[in-house]
Amino acid sequence: MLAQQPDQGKNGEDMASNFDFLMARKDYKAIAKTAMEAERRFGTSYPECVILSERAVKLAVRWMFTHDAGLALPYREAIARLIHEPTLKKLRPAGMNYLVHYILHLGNVVAYRGMDVSREEALLALRGLHAALSWLAACYEEGFSPTPFDEGLLPTGGKECNANPLKLLELYKEPFEGGALLPRRKKNREASEKFAALREKNRNGSVVKVPADLFAETRGRYILVDSAQAGWTLGEDFFMNAQIEGAGKKTPTVDLLFTDAEKKPLAVMAVKAAEHSAEDGVAQAKEWATLMEQKYGERPYIFLLREGGYCYLDEASGTLRPIHGCFSRAGLERRLHFRRLYDPDGHPDLAEDIVNRPYQQEAVWRICEDVHHGVRRLLVSTPPGTGKTRMAAGAIEALLHQKAVGKVLYLADREELVHQAYEKFRMLLPDAKLVDLLGDVREEAQADIVFATATIMMDAVNESRTETGARLYDPAHFDLVIIDESHPSIYDDHLVILNYFDAILLGFSSLPPTAPGEAEVYSFYGLTPGKPTFAYSLTEALRDGWLVDFTLRDEAPEGIMEPHLRYADLTEEQRTIAEMEYSDTGAIVSKDFDVPAVNNWLFSEETIQAMLENLLQHGLKTPDGTLGKTIIFAKNSLQAKAIAFIFQRLHPEYGADFIRALDARTPDLAAAVQAFSLSDEQLTIAVSVDVLDTGFDIPSVVNLVFFRKVHSLSKFSQMLGRGMRFCADLNGEGKDKERFLVMDYCKNFAFFDMKK
Structure with missing residues (x-):
């Protein structure tokens, strides 16, 4: 101080x-x-x-x-x-x-x-x-x-x-x-x-x-x-009451003029006429823009300042939309550059090495067509395991190639999902400049695609600066924002960021359009409930052989596990709280989701021992009779370590590396996940605490054990998807993975009203 x-x-x-x-x-x-x-x-x-x-x-x-x-x-x-x-x-x-x-x-x-x-x-x-x-x-x-x-x-x-x-x-x-x-x-x-x-x-x-x-x-x-925050300097590239010379007998005066380094107009902003009405402001700004287009050969962008906020006129659609601050010169120059290059008659270039399935290609086509027609909010609905990352990468590649967008923000709920997406995009789009804001940010100003959580991105908006001290991430910095998983809690985690950037919004949802709470998500995207930009259902994915079905064993005891609330009955507020579980471990703080008797049973040594013996007896096996790859979903690190410890005490014959408890603090987490993903490695049972629940693709998994209650429908869908991946030759040459097994100890299927 x-x-x-x-x-x-x-x-x-x-x-x-x-x-x-x-x-x-x-x-x-x-x-x-x-x-x-x-x-x-x-x-x-x-x-x-x-x-x-x-x-x-x-x-x-x-x-x-x-x-x-x-x-x-x-x-x-x-x-x-x-x-x-x-x-x-x-x-x-x-x-x-x-x-x-x-x-x-x-x-x-x-x-x-x-x-x-x-x-x-x-x-x-x-x-x-x-x-x-x-x-x-x-x-x-x-x-x-x-x-x-x-x-x-x-x-x-x-x-x-x-x-x-x-x-x-x-x-x-x-x-x-x-x-x-x-x-x-x-x-x-x-x-x-x-x-x-x-x-x-x-x-x-x-x-x-x-x-x-x-x-x-x-x-x-x-x-x-x-x-000034956006980097403009009064008298150099930003002018008040600027006169348009050579415009006839009269010399019109522009309220606010933004130019490039050579004083060529980039944008005009109406203030005085806009005070009377938006219509007056638009008419005045259009008059200035036309005069400047006649003089300089290129039409500047149009903005209004009225009632305490900015508006941008999208002349292609005729819509006036609010924006949350001045665009930077770099942002305007980039958009002007792409406006010159954009070919409205061009067709999207589908990179088949990225989107290699028919429905993925159709999804990218739909996205590009909607963007071409001026749609600014899009939603793709496909079940886990159908290649969301590939569809996102394919859409970005096509839109970049069309010059429809220049810079992209990829938002994921959790840090590990950000890292995973970044690594996958490095392989899918090797020529793009990528930056993970949770890692090395030295090249963030030059990045084509930025990966972050909403919280990290908000911090970057407030903290990241250009060499001159101007805000790096102005509202025009990104042309496209992708939401890795859309669910009701995005209203809290993402709303400020999504409102701040003037960008096309593309979201992905792993839930069917008719799922409880999805109407709120569709409203957020300005879509009719049940009618996304593109949908590919679980039924279609199973029919086409891209995913595999499962067998359910309901292992829950009578009484204490019966849900006293069901997901479909939750209020909007309760559902938002429940969906926060997808983003943050331990986010469930409502008394509606806390039942001490359930926790006591799940942490009991007797219960854990019975669960493990049941798994060894009924779990799907490999051709040689040993247990197949298994994920046990645990509530927290204490429970996960107890499960691993009890198994090793009961069955030392399997060796020390047969089972491991994995959480975000596991020192060699990446190596452990890699070992688990390989069929010839000894690690067979992974006890996961919000690690393997989402994002990781391990097709060889054949057993899922839900040894915890799940409250987020989005998260449950993703967890279930860990077993749905198709795996060729899993049980020998020509013997593909056909099914997987789910053991539910906590009535999760009953809570979500999912029948099997």
Whole structure:
């Protein structure tokens, strides 16, 4: 933290502060201290004033989510999610979003680009902070009466120069005290409910209004800050009130003009006409674009700035869609380049070494056709084991070849799935530049395809910078975003990222279109429930011989394993919680899914011993009579290690390498999985804790043991798919894998109403 300045005014006397009202409650101590320090720094350094103002806003947001039970705390507590959380956004007074985002964006630019800050910019940040914190107090204080901001209380002598950018960047990144918010709210549940009730009693702080002059000035400066974040420089490639020379008798003036290095127009943005209506803004911007097309021979892109947000006009479809920030020059230049090269009459080039099955080729054709017709959200529904990765790679290859897209983001739920996808794409698309954001990111700016989880990608959006300090991942950075597995919890994990990037969205689902909860997924993609872009059913895959069927043994005891809830009966909220299990181990925290008697039975040595003996007796065997490759799905590492230990104690004759417990912390995990996948290796039983459940293709697996309850339908489908892979000559030459065995000890099939 920057050293605190003495509490004195310009003549050395103790001075009052615009933020004295925060001293009424000790709960505001950290917020008040930071806000007052920001005010003091106005007298020494305008950049430091801005950074501290930004920090005070974040502290206030975190305070509200910690103390107010009426705010829906996101599953991820990153500040970007908190700021955009709907229950908070709808409470803010008109115009407050502009003030908050101006302060946050300005702080970001000062921290990462090392920019100087004018007195006017710092003053506007303090005034916005005063309005935001006044609203905070109005929400939670009885009889609060706001006082106007008094510029006369500010110290003088501040400097514009960002003299120590590294120090400010360090302060900007400094973690907040107190850690995670959810445990703190739970600890003070009664108090948080009282705060929520008090806010409602105070009519959500409605006594505070954003002053009209503050709103107008902030809105005017907001575009300057946001454009700077995207890498534009006023007067070099970004111009306000730019005149179109040589356009006849009149010389039209463009509100905002974005150009390349040679001052050739890339985009125009209408602001003034857009204030009246979107139609007026579009008409004005089209007029400018036409004049520039006549003069320069190429039509610039069209944007509007209205009602606190940006809109992009897709002239091909005539649709005006919201975007979440300025496009960078690199993003606009790339899109313009591909617009020149795109052949609307060209046919997709299907790489048969990538998509080598008829239905995979049809899926890629459908995707390319829909993209050609301007469809921006697509969903492919196929069961596990049908080559989702190949279809994704084939679609990318075809769209890159058509010049329909240039940069791609591949999102997976879990880190191991990101790594797996990255490795598979390295083999399928050897000429593409790939970057795994969980690994080596040195070439991320040049990557054709970036692999990440939603959380890692959000961090990269906030942290990754170009050489000039501009945000690397602007909203136009990707042309296509692929979701590895679409399920209801994508609303939480992916929504901010998917809204941020202005990209075509291609999702994959391993569930049939009629599965419970899929209507929510289809709504997310803007599709009619049950009608994906392309579907290939399990029945078709079994009929065509690409997958194999299974035999089910229901091994669950009577009574304790009977599900008191079934998946189809879950509420939307319960289903979202259940589907989080697909993304995060241990994400199930609801009492609806926790039955102590079940856990006691599953962890019992007697139960484990009986399960293992049953497996050895009834499990499918190899031609020589030994047990075939088997996955036992365990609840956690403790249970998995107990299973392996008990087996080795009961059956030392099989050797130490016959069974292994595998989890994310297994030191030689990659080598162990490789050994398990080879038929001539001794490792036969893999006790998996969220390792082999999804992503790994091991066709030789013939036994699956569900020794845990599963609550995510997407995850269960993927787990079941571990056995469905076809395997030629598994039992000798000409003797292919025909079936596999499933032992269900936890009534999972009953929970999901799956009949066999």
